[in-house]
Amino acid sequence: MRIRQAKSSDREEILRFCARTFNWGDYIDRMWDYWYRSGLLLVVEDGDKKIGVSHVVTCPDNKSMWLEGVRVHPDYRRSRIATDLIARMIQYGLEKGALQASAIVDVTNVASQRMMERSGFEIVSRWAYYSAGGKPQQKKSAARLATVDELDAIWHYLQNSEIYRLSAKMYVKSWHWYALTKKVLNDFIKEKCVIVTSCPIDGIVLINRRGYWDRTNIMQIVYLDSESACGLEQLVSFVTNLYLDGGFEELQIVCHACKLLASFLQKSMIKDAEQFLLYNKVFTASVMPSR
Numbered sequence: 001m002r003i004r005q006a007k008s009s010d011r012e013e014i015l016r017f018c019a020r021t022f023n024w025g026d027y028i029d030r031m032w033d034y035w036y037r038s039g040l041l042l043v044v045e046d047g048d049k050k051i052g053v054s055h056v057v058t059c060p061d062n063k064s065m066w067l068e069g070v071r072v073h074p075d076y077r078r079s080r081i082a083t084d085l086i087a088r089m090i091q092y093g094l095e096k097g098a099l100q101a102s103a104i105v106d107v108t109n110v111a112s113q114r115m116m117e118r119s120g121f122e123i124v125s126r127w128a129y130y131s132a133g134g135k136p137q138q139k140k141s142a143a144r145l146a147t148v149d150e151l152d153a154i155w156h157y158l159q160n161s162e163i164y165r166l167s168a169k170m171y172v173k174s175w176h177w178y179a180l181t182k183k184v185l186n187d188f189i190k191e192k193c194v195i196v197t198s199c200p201i202d203g204i205v206l207i208n209r210r211g212y213w214d215r216t217n218i219m220q221i222v223y224l225d226s227e228s229a230c231g232l233e234q235l236v237s238f239v240t241n242l243y244l245d246g247g248f249e250e251l252q253i254v255c256h257a258c259k260l261l262a263s264f265l266q267k268s269m270i271k272d273a274e275q276f277l278l279y280n281k282v283f284t285a286s287v288m289p290s291r
C-alpha cells in the first residue's frame, strides 16, 4: 500500500468508489478539480488499485490546516488507511507551518468520529446546518446592516457572548471553519455582510452572499449569535428579506447548534437540517519537522 500525491488520471477510479459513500451520495466529484489545484490531494493505492483519498489545505494565514474528504474503499476499511492518510496530511500542514488541524464530522458518522478521536482530535464545537428554499414571506425586521464605526461595540458583544465561545470563536467559509477575529469582523462589516439587532446590540449575524464551490447563487448565514428569541427572529427575518430581494436559489444557515436556535429555525421555513462536530488538534513547536 502506498500513499502519494494524486494524479489527474486517478479521478475516475477514485470517484467510482466514492459515488455512494453516504445515503445521499457524495461530493468528491464536485471537489476533485478544485482540490487537485489547491493544498494536497492524496491517493492510496494497493498495487494498481486506488483505494483511498483525502485532501488537506492550510488556511490563508498558514496557522492552521483543514483536513477533508477522507474516503477509504469499502473493501479495505479497518486497516489503518485513514489513520495513515491523517498522519500524512498533518505532516504536510506542519511543514507549511500550521500548528493546529481541524475537520468536521457529521453527528451520525460514528466511524469517522472514532477515527478522529483515535488520531488525537477533540471536539471543540457542535454546529448545525439548515437550508430553506422557495419563497417565504417578507417580514418586518428592526435588524440592520452594521457600520464600520460599530466594530468595537460588536467585538465587545462577541467577547461576552456564550454563543461565540461555544462556536469555538469560528465562522464558516466554503465549509471550512476559520477564526472569527476582529480583523475578519471588520472585513465582513466593510463588505456589508454583518447584521445586528437595534441598539443595544444583542445579536449578530455574518452572511455570505457569494455561495461556495460550484453553487454561487446561495445566501448563507455563516455565523449566528443571539441569546434572545426576539433578536433571533429579527436577524433571521432581515436575512430572509435579503435572500428574497437578491433572487437567491437557497438560504442556508450554518451556526452553533443550540436549543433556542434549533426550535426557532425548525419552526420557520427549513427543509433540511444536519449537525456536525468540529474537531481540532493542537501541535506544539516540538513536533514541527525541521526545515
Ligand SMILES: CC(C)(COP(=O)(O)OP(=O)(O)OC[C@H]1O[C@@H](n2cnc3c(N)ncnc32)[C@H](O)[C@@H]1OP(=O)(O)O)[C@@H](O)C(=O)NCCC(=O)NCCS
Pocket: 021, 069, 070, 071, 072, 073, 076, 077, 078, 079, 080, 081, 082, 083, 084, 104, 105, 106, 109, 110, 111, 112, 114, 115, 116, 118
Ligand atoms: C471513516 C473511514 C474513512 C475510516 O477509514 P479506515 O481506513 O477504515 O479507518 P482506520 O482503519 O484508520 O480506523 C481508525 C480508527 O477509526 C475507528 N473506526 C474506523 N471505522 C470504524 C467503524 N466502522 N466503527 C467504529 N470505529 C471505526 C476505530 O477506532 C479505528 O481504530 P481501530 O481499528 O484500531 O479500532 C471509512 O470508514 C470511510 O471511508 N467511511 C466513509 C467516508 C467517511 O465517513 N469519511 C469521513 C468523513 S468525515
